[in-house]
Amino acid sequence: MAKLTDIFDAFGGATRLAEAIGISPIHAQTMKTRRSIPSGYWLAIVKAAERQKIRGVTFEKLARLHASKKIAP
Numbered sequence: 001m002a003k004l005t006d007i008f009d010a011f012g013g014a015t016r017l018a019e020a021i022g023i024s025p026i027h028a029q030t031m032k033t034r035r036s037i038p039s040g041y042w043l044a045i046v047k048a049a050e051r052q053k054i055r056g057v058t059f060e061k062l063a064r065l066h067a068s069k070k071i072a073p
Contacts, residue, residue, distance in 0.1 A: 001061055001065075003035075004032075004035045004065045004069070005035065007037065007045065007057060007061075007065070008032045010049070010054045010056070010057060011048070011049075011052070014028040014029040014032045015029075017045070017048075020044075020045075020048035020051075020052065021041060021048050022044070035069060036066075037062065039066070042059060042062045042063075045057060046058060046059055046062070
């Protein structure tokens with residue numbers, strides 16, 4: 001997963017991610033549009049990925065994607 005949007009795609013889109021972590025689809029879509037997932041959701045996302053057997057969604061990956069956004073020009 002090279003981009004933050006890849007996380008959403010791995011779940012099948014923003015709505016499916018929202019369902020998996022218990023937030024509104026609009027909120028998930030806003031995160032996707034902003035290309036930013038607040039760290040408070042990381043645990044729920046990693047756990048949901050484990051339950052759904054989605055590979056590559058880890059704390060390290062989320063942190064790297066978050067950090068790369070902060071330093072990108």
